[in-house]
Amino acid sequence: MGRRSHHLALPLTSPFLFIVLILSFSMLPMSLGAQDDFVRGDCLGDGNVELGDLVYMMTCVICDPGPAYCYDACDADDDGAYTISDPLYLLNYLFEGDVPPPPPFPTCGADPTADSLSCNNYQHDCQTPTPQPPLDSDYIFSIPDGEGAPGETIAVDVELEILDGDWLLACSFGVAHDPNALALTELLPGTATADVAWAIFDVRDGGWTGAIIVSVFMQTLWVEGTYPLVTARYQVLGEVGDVTALDFVDTLGEPPVRTSVVPEWGPEVTPSTVSGTITVSTAFRRGDVNLDGIFNIGDPIWDLLCLFSCFPACLDAHDSNDDGSWDIADPIYMLGYLFVGGPAPPPPFFECGADPTEDVLDCDNFNSCP
Numbered sequence: 001m002g003r004r005s006h007h008l009a010l011p012l013t014s015p016f017l018f019i020v021l022i023l024s025f026s027m028l029p030m031s032l033g034a035q036d037d038f039v040r041g042d043c044l045g046d047g048n049v050e051l052g053d054l055v056y057m058m059t060c061v062i063c064d065p066g067p068a069y070c071y072d073a074c075d076a077d078d079d080g081a082y083t084i085s086d087p088l089y090l091l092n093y094l095f096e097g098d099v100p101p102p103p104p105f106p107t108c109g110a111d112p113t114a115d116s117l118s119c120n121n122y123q124h125d126c127q128t129p130t131p132q133p134p135l136d137s138d139y140i141f142s143i144p145d146g147e148g149a150p151g152e153t154i155a156v157d158v159e160l161e162i163l164d165g166d167w168l169l170a171c172s173f174g175v176a177h178d179p180n181a182l183a184l185t186e187l188l189p190g191t192a193t194a195d196v197a198w199a200i201f202d203v204r205d206g207g208w209t210g211a212i213i214v215s216v217f218m219q220t221l222w223v224e225g226t227y228p229l230v231t232a233r234y235q236v237l238g239e240v241g242d243v244t245a246l247d248f249v250d251t252l253g254e255p256p257v258r259t260s261v262v263p264e265w266g267p268e269v270t271p272s273t274v275s276g277t278i279t280v281s282t283a284f285r286r287g288d289v290n291l292d293g294i295f296n297i298g299d300p301i302w303d304l305l306c307l308f309s310c311f312p313a314c315l316d317a318h319d320s321n322d323d324g325s326w327d328i329a330d331p332i333y334m335l336g337y338l339f340v341g342g343p344a345p346p347p348p349f350f351e352c353g354a355d356p357t358e359d360v361l362d363c364d365n366f367n368s369c370p
Helices: 014-026 051-060 086-096 298-307 328-340
Strands: 003-010 135-142 145-149 153-162 172-177 182-189 196-204 206-214 225-236 243-249 260-262 270-274 274-281
Touching: 051 086, 051 206, 086 196, 086 206, 145 153, 153 172, 153 274, 182 196, 182 206, 182 298, 206 225, 225 243, 225 274, 260 270, 298 328
Parallel strands: 135 270, 145 274
Antiparallel strands: 003 196, 135 153, 153 225, 172 206, 172 243, 172 260, 182 225, 196 206, 243 274
């Protein structure tokens, strides 16, 4: 899928940048012996080049992973040295659309560059298909169901839940929508991303993607709990009665951004996902029960009369306190707002929109909204 030119990125934190400067000047090439075929960038040796490799490189570039690892595979930029420039190169490729790693990539092969690095124990069997990351249902990405009226802009929250005492170092995901039903207007970082080391949210054709690295040297990990990641705002384009999906996918971007998590050192695992739906519903204004386009004393009077003698087409408008029922408390609530400084009716009140609250009431017709 294509990639638009603008994105929202949270920069790497300043302690990380300080470490980058030190390591960029201090790291030297690491030398080993024999040479195996490998895929450049696959530092974890599982056959995939992905977020887990990037996080492992960032964390372990100053440690000695020993003979079980392939230094050539970790040399993502093929400069003959395994340094901090390698995870940065991989980050730019995976999430910024920059150039891919040099050969051998994306399939196995020998290193065409003569250097002091070697690959004496590459873990992936190059004769077998590249495996998919295993499923781990202790990580759950979710999108709630919602409603919106035609032309209305609605907010949709994307969350990650971690269960059973697990922890998380990084994650990435893609969210797809039908461009004929919804138009993405804005991406806002969630509260969980305020103190992370790095995050980026990118608008793509047919959806958007996100990637988050919680910390670089595991000073902080996300533990069991629920984490608000992003709020996406969409304009509703469909007709009343339409239902459209918001799905987690692995197909957005070039290269495609996978919906995955990195528990600690890696490799990646595939989380469970709960997709959401948006139902296009009738726009109304809460409390405008006489349908004259304004809210005044006429509305609670009409509400009292109508409570015992009529069958309105928009029960949601009569539910002025938004408690999910229409009863005597609703005209009393209206009078409290009009005359004694009580709270205003909940949205949609100051302007027309759909009911954001799930209840048994509905609105089949409301003719005083544009």
